[in-house]
Amino acid sequence: MWRSILCCHRTTIRTIPKVGRVPVRWYAKKLKKVAQLKPVPFIIPNYISVSKLANLLNCRMESLLQDLKKLGFSNLSQGYILSREYVELILQEYDYRLPDSSKELTPDNVYDALRTPANPRFLQKRPPVVTIMGHVDHGKTTIIDYLRKSSVVAQEHGGITQHIGSFQVITPVSKKKITFLDTPGHPVFLKMRQRGANITDIIVLVVSIEDSIMPQTVEAIKHAKNSGNELIVAITKIDRISQPKQREKAIEKVTNDLISNGITVEKVGGDVQVIPISAKTGENMDLLEEAIILLADVMDIKAENSLKTMAEGWILESRVSKSVGNVATVLVKKGVLQKGKILVCGNTYGKVKNIRNEAGDQLSKAFPSDAVEVLGWKQLPVAGDQVIEAKNEATAKKFVSKRLALLEIEKEGLTVEKLNEQRAIEASKKEQESEGENEDIDEDKEPSGPKNICFIVKADVSGSAEAIVESIAHLGNDEVKCKVVSSSVGIPNENDLKLAQITNATILCFNLNGLPNDVINNKLGVDIKQYNVVYKLIEGVTEILTDNLTPIFEKKQIATVDIREIFEFQLKKKMIKIAGCRVTNGKLNRNSVVQIQRGPTKEIIYDGPLSSLKQGKEDVMEITKGNECGITFDRNFEGYQVGDKIMVYEEVKVPRYL
Numbered sequence: 035m036w037r038s039i040l041c042c043h044r045t046t047i048r049t050i051p052k053v054g055r056v057p058v059r060w061y062a063k064k065l066k067k068v069a070q071l072k073p074v075p076f077i078i079p080n081y082i083s084v085s086k087l088a089n090l091l092n093c094r095m096e097s098l099l100q101d102l103k104k105l106g107f108s109n110l111s112q113g114y115i116l117s118r119e120y121v122e123l124i125l126q127e128y129d130y131r132l133p134d135s136s137k138e139l140t141p142d143n144v145y146d147a148l149r150t151p152a153n154p155r156f157l158q159k160r161p162p163v164v165t166i167m168g169h170v171d172h173g174k175t176t177i178i179d180y181l182r183k184s185s186v187v188a189q190e191h192g193g194i195t196q197h198i199g200s201f202q203v204i205t206p207v208s209k210k211k212i213t214f215l216d217t218p219g220h221p222v223f224l225k226m227r228q229r230g231a232n233i234t235d236i237i238v239l240v241v242s243i244e245d246s247i248m249p250q251t252v253e254a255i256k257h258a259k260n261s262g263n264e265l266i267v268a269i270t271k272i273d274r275i276s277q278p279k280q281r282e283k284a285i286e287k288v289t290n291d292l293i294s295n296g297i298t299v300e301k302v303g304g305d306v307q308v309i310p311i312s313a314k315t316g317e318n319m320d321l322l323e324e325a326i327i328l329l330a331d332v333m334d335i336k337a338e339n340s341l342k343t344m345a346e347g348w349i350l351e352s353r354v355s356k357s358v359g360n361v362a363t364v365l366v367k368k369g370v371l372q373k374g375k376i377l378v379c380g381n382t383y384g385k386v387k388n389i390r391n392e393a394g395d396q397l398s399k400a401f402p403s404d405a406v407e408v409l410g411w412k413q414l415p416v417a418g419d420q421v422i423e424a425k426n427e428a429t430a431k432k433f434v435s436k437r438l439a440l441l442e443i444e445k446e447g448l449t450v451e452k453l454n455e456q457r458a459i460e461a462s463k464k465e466q467e468s469e470g471e472n473e474d475i476d477e478d479k480e481p482s483g484p485k486n487i488c489f490i491v492k493a494d495v496s497g498s499a500e501a502i503v504e505s506i507a508h509l510g511n512d513e514v515k516c517k518v519v520s521s522s523v524g525i526p527n528e529n530d531l532k533l534a535q536i537t538n539a540t541i542l543c544f545n546l547n548g549l550p551n552d553v554i555n556n557k558l559g560v561d562i563k564q565y566n567v568v569y570k571l572i573e574g575v576t577e578i579l580t581d582n583l584t585p586i587f588e589k590k591q592i593a594t595v596d597i598r599e600i601f602e603f604q605l606k607k608k609m610i611k612i613a614g615c616r617v618t619n620g621k622l623n624r625n626s627v628v629q630i631q632r633g634p635t636k637e638i639i640y641d642g643p644l645s646s647l648k649q650g651k652e653d654v655m656e657i658t659k660g661n662e663c664g665i666t667f668d669r670n671f672e673g674y675q676v677g678d679k680i681m682v683y684e685e686v687k688v689p690r691y692l
């Protein structure tokens with residue numbers, strides 16, 4: 035009961051100390067009036083040793099151990115690592131009020147406190163943010179290229195000079211702005227969606243008039259439904275069917291296919307607009323743009339557009355420029371970006387030095403739904419991360435440190451989790467060893483599933499770390515499997531080394547030149563591999579996995595020996611047989627492994643090592659071709675007869691591949 039209660043908690047408990055029955059006292063305490071309880075004066079870690087907890091609770095470790103014993107814990111030592119669930123129960127026993135888990139600080143929500151409360155007075159219409167999705171080759175890029183040529187910046191400058199992941203157009207009739215994200219398949223968008231962020235307002239689903247609905251169209255429909263984004267369908271490549279009647283028919287077919295895939299198009303009384311277009315000739319492209327504006331008007335897309343609102347946004351892209359340093363494209367979600375503002379993002383922050391558009395022009399401000407390049411970051415922000423304005427540099431620093439500390443706690447948790455896992459494995463191994471009778475049965479047992487070969491990825495930037503994890507995570511076969519236990523940016527630190535030691539992992543360093551010597555030749559004996567090219571790293575991982583495949587040995591014949599005579603000797607009242615042999619081929623070694631074969635069927639009557647090898651009365655190490663010798667076999671095997679042949683072989687390791 036006790037265990038099952040604990041196992042229902044948030045975190046899975048891997049190692050549970052042996053606790054006795056839970057005293058009724060626990061539950062009585064829980065009923066204590068909330069007002070009488072003290073707030074917990076520290077962030078409750080996921081794992082903590084008894085001695086550290088005593089420190090945090092400012093009590094003597096011996097008395098904590100004694101109290102734990104009274105509470106039903108047994109066999110606890112000062113080094114035992116308690117999981118969070120236990121710590122919470124102990125805190126309750128010590129009259130602390132547990133924090134509301136919904137308000138718990140995490141690396142992902144730590145910046146929430148920087149936000150200004152919503153103020154409807156500042157709400158203003160903003161341009162819709164649009165993503166184009168559809169099946170491969172149905173014409174997404176062609177639509178984007180067409181629109182980019184007519185983009186605001188291109189019109190003003192006769193061209194776009196750099197790619198910043200997004201662009202804006204002004205619609206031909208209504209003269210309103212639309213923001214297009216031009217890398218919809220980018221993993222960043224997946225990352226943002228995973229975080230529950232919906233940066234897109236409208237999805238334009240592209241369907242080719244020739245192919246109609248294809249697998250990726252269905253995927254995009256599914257995504258639109260799940261994300262709650264509004265949808266507009268563009269039936270593309272209509273110029274490919276010039277005959278009006280045939281074109282009508284083809285459009286009709288695509289529309290019906292859309293309906294049967296659950297899209298409620300206007301034709302059947304729904305609200306999804308279907309616009310037949312050609313991005314090649316530009317036919318109906320204006321209708322598509324106006325359809326987006328119409329939908330955006332209905333959706334009444336608004337954001338707080340005031341300098342008083344703390345600005346927020348998302349990083350679309352980031353790069354290091356030789357001339358200006360760290361540059362990131364920020365899609366503004368609310369508020370106004372302005373030179374001099376302080377922005378916090380992921381593990382970094384910066385003071386906005388400059389804001390630029392796609393042509394590289396400096397802008398004084400950027401408003402909601404604008405995507406602009408922002409300069410001035412201390413370190414390179416990661417695409418997909420959220421940007422929030424901070425009051426001043428000191429606040430930004432404080433919040434970034436808070437986040438880093440929370441990340442450190444998370445990492446520590448992982449290390450300890452592995453440590454507890456390791457301990458549990460060792461304990462169960464010991465238990466198995468002591469169960470002598472079952473030994474043979476256990477030995478026969480095949481471990482189920484592939485063996486995990488662990489790796490820790492450390493890279494120069496988070497993009498590379500992610501890419502590397504993606505490229506190696508699937509490596510392996512049904513015998514061995516690559517398992518990435520952690521991946522992060524920067525030179526391996528003490529925690530990485532500890533984690534590697536516990537999980538028996540190899541640390542893969544990518545683009546981390548100049549690793550310190552105490553990391554390369556670390557005292558823990560952790561293997562550090564360094565790479566600068568991804569495919570070399572993949573090759574290296576494949577090699578490590580291959581080395582971990584169970585070796586297969588093949589018998590290679592190296593000599594043949596004939597049994598020609600059998601001698602019998604009396605040794606301490608016991609008759610002993612010796613096989614009188616002649617080496618007919620190769621070289622027989624004292625340490626050779628042999629097979630005795632009989633008759634034309636080559637029936638194997640013995641397979642094993644030699645017990646002795648003599649020439650005359652002398653023990654010898656080897657006998658070469660044409661020479662005679664006396665042999666005895668292991669475990670006193672004497673079942674051979676004259677005429678049997680001895681095949682001498684060595685075990686050769688067969689190369690294996692994944």
Ligand SMILES: Nc1nc2c(ncn2[C@@H]2O[C@H](COP(=O)(O)OP(=O)(O)OP(=O)(O)O)[C@@H](O)[C@H]2O)c(=O)[nH]1
Pocket residue numbers: 168169170171172173174175176177270271272273274311312313314315
């Ligand atoms: N005639 C005609 N050809 C088009 C049109 N739109 C796209 N194409 C052609 O269709 C092919 C695929 O177009 P893309 O725009 O690259 O398609 P995509 O969906 O971006 O393809 P992926 O990036 O591979 O997913 C190219 O050869 C385009 O020139 C159109 O409206 N009319």
